[in-house]
Amino acid sequence: MAEFDFGDRVVQINQNSLQSKCDTCPIHNRTMCAFAGEDAARELAMISRTRRISAGQTIVTEQDSLDFVGNVVSGVVKLSKTLEDGRQQIVGLLFPSDFMGHIFSDHTRFAYEAASDVEICVFDRKAFETLVQNNPEIQHELLLKVLTELDATREWMVLLGCQNARERIASFLLMLLRRSLQTGCPKEDLPPNPTIRFPINRKNIALFLGTTIETISRQIQSMSKARILKIIDGNTFEIINPGRLAKMANHEEWLEDYPV
Amino acid sequence: MAEFDFGDRVVQINQNSLQSKCDTCPIHNRTMCAFAGEDAARELAMISRTRRISAGQTIVTEQDSLDFVGNVVSGVVKLSKTLEDGRQQIVGLLFPSDFMGHIFSDHTRFAYEAASDVEICVFDRKAFETLVQNNPEIQHELLLKVLTELDATREWMVLLGCQNARERIASFLLMLLRRSLQTGCPKEDLPPNPTIRFPINRKNIALFLGTTIETISRQIQSMSKARILKIIDGNTFEIINPGRLAKMANHEEWLEDYPV
DNA sequence: CGCATATTTGAAGAGTTTCAAGCACAGTGG
DNA sequence: CCACTGTGCTTGAAACTCTTCAAATATGCG
Structure with a gap:
């Protein structure tokens, strides 16, 4: 045994x-x-x-x-x-x-x-x-x-090379969304207002996106004001409009799932 | 035949x-x-x-x-x-x-x-x-x-994510140097003042480095003033001090060949 | 509750981009 | 041989985005 x-x-x-x-x-x-x-x-x-x-x-x-x-x-x-x-x-x-x-x-x-x-x-x-x-x-x-x-x-290199802070953060949110849905979720089961949790702290997100925690904070707040997402708590967000988020990310690969 | x-x-x-x-x-x-x-x-x-x-x-x-x-x-x-x-x-x-x-x-x-x-x-x-x-x-x-x-x-992602224009261009020059020496050149054969030619135009270099042709131009001129390289013509450069160039690139992998 | 840690917010500053003009070189045609 | 034109690179000044530094606020944990 x-x-x-x-x-x-x-x-x-x-x-x-x-x-x-x-x-x-x-x-x-x-x-x-x-x-x-x-x-x-x-x-x-x-x-x-x-x-x-x-x-x-x-x-x-x-x-x-x-x-x-x-x-x-x-x-x-x-x-x-x-x-x-x-x-x-x-x-x-x-x-x-x-x-x-x-x-x-x-x-x-x-x-x-x-x-x-x-x-x-x-x-x-x-x-x-x-x-x-x-x-x-x-x-x-x-x-x-x-x-x-x-x-x-x-x-990701494209992201770092020629996309701005807002696009980077939108892309990161979409990446998390993708990964959380990835377990073979059929298209019709997509929740209209999915919820995302940051699995890592701001510092690491910043290090991944080639930016700073302050910039991330400001962009998230700005997305919240623009009613693209709702801040549940510092690490949890409800995506009010996934389509607009995808549009904001400006990366065709991530535009697929949700309509604008 | x-x-x-x-x-x-x-x-x-x-x-x-x-x-x-x-x-x-x-x-x-x-x-x-x-x-x-x-x-x-x-x-x-x-x-x-x-x-x-x-x-x-x-x-x-x-x-x-x-x-x-x-x-x-x-x-x-x-x-x-x-x-x-x-x-x-x-x-x-x-x-x-x-x-x-x-x-x-x-x-x-x-x-x-x-x-x-x-x-x-x-x-x-x-x-x-x-x-x-x-x-x-x-x-x-x-x-x-x-x-x-x-x-x-x-x-290269590190370069795009957290290095500035000067470091990026220094790294690019070193990469070209490496590639041109790569044909199995033994260490003792390294020319002290190697010459580099840009194989592609400024626009493509800029697109690779995530910057603009203007920034590249300014950095090259500044390196020339700092006597790190000598501009032979717009596309050809003599590297006066490869070690300092490598130091400037701030990327250990590229520091190996030449002493500072 | 208090301390440590993490995040947000604000203001100033740096680095890069953008726009615009100037220069250099190669090719073309008079 | 020299203007003419096009292309690619350089230079200058202004604008902008993001970073940096500093302080305030929020969150978590013994």
């Missing part, structure tokens, strides 16, 4: 039903675990373990070697780079089901930090790399995932 | 020595062609052909389907996105030996355009995808390449 601490659940299982640990995993059907064949999935379950990190803790620093990879189960992990003089830029936010890690390389050039309380499911990197190289279909899924991420990063 | 128009060389070869077309390719040892096994390399040679595009011409527009992939042989290809109101951001510049294309997906979200006169070696996308899926080692190389590109894109 083995005991697994899986967040708020402690699961006791015996060796030949190792996969049951993953059956209770809230995101297992949205990660590579779902794409792996039965043998590979079993192997993944075998080498995986859960780690919990509290908000603000560094998981890996820049230049560190990253000896594990994994999936975010809950919370948000930030990927960032800090310049010598202290300026920092977040180059990626990893949400539940996102893959984290720097595979096939001994050092990462970015720091991984818990942007909120976080639960991650980790595998030993070397073991995972071997698994990948022995399973072309997993490698293929990984390639697709990285290609998607590359495109998303480029989209 | 078949005749291949390969830029300034026209190569005549017979079917069973198809690879010789690639032997004369100035970049073939820096692309995936070099990593492919003999059979795969022969197949690549078989399905490849050369295209020349003159500066300013669009190769593929956004939302277009991209039915080919390939390598840049000479010149610079720009990858960009344009917002409805005309603002544009370049999200990547592809130099000789860089891979171009949007594999395993029917539509690209970015436009490809020749930023200078360009020569590219293209393969049919579907054929290439089949080749990749049948050759795990090519798929692996491709994965590594995409991972490297993802990191490079994230580095």
